[in-house]
Amino acid sequence: MQAYIKKRNLLAQVLLTIITLGIYALYWFYQVSMEMKDATGDTQASPALWVVLFFIPFGGFYSVYKFSELYEKFSAEHFNKWLLFVLYIVFSPAVWFIVQTDLNKRADLQYSQV
Numbered sequence: 001m002q003a004y005i006k007k008r009n010l011l012a013q014v015l016l017t018i019i020t021l022g023i024y025a026l027y028w029f030y031q032v033s034m035e036m037k038d039a040t041g042d043t044q045a046s047p048a049l050w051v052v053l054f055f056i057p058f059g060g061f062y063s064v065y066k067f068s069e070l071y072e073k074f075s076a077e078h079f080n081k082w083l084l085f086v087l088y089i090v091f092s093p094a095v096w097f098i099v100q101t102d103l104n105k106r107a108d109l110q111y112s113q114v
Contacts, residue, residue: 003038006031007107010100026051032099033067036074039106045070064088071099
């Protein structure tokens with residue numbers, strides 16, 4: 001069975017993040033990580049743990065690294081995990097755009113095959 005990938009509107013995500021004072025960003029991180037985990041078949045990925053680690057000093061760095069590593073497996077172009085990691089630390093909205101754009105492309109392919 002193919003993993004389900006949800007298409008999301010980037011503008012709506014930005015508005016939800018502002019309205020919820022950032023809580024939606026954690027929800028997005030978890031949901032996207034789960035979708036990539038299912039799509040890659042990575043049994044070692046633990047998105048729930050990664051979200052919890054954001055609340056522990058320096059645990060967020062580990063979470064972002066593991067997310068970047070998972071995205072490298074998921075990405076069709078095999079986007080470099082270190083580049084994504086550094087970009088997440090420096091300017092996370094860029095990572096959000098890159099990852100969500102790729103997920104939306106995959107979702108479009110998924111819907112066109114149905």
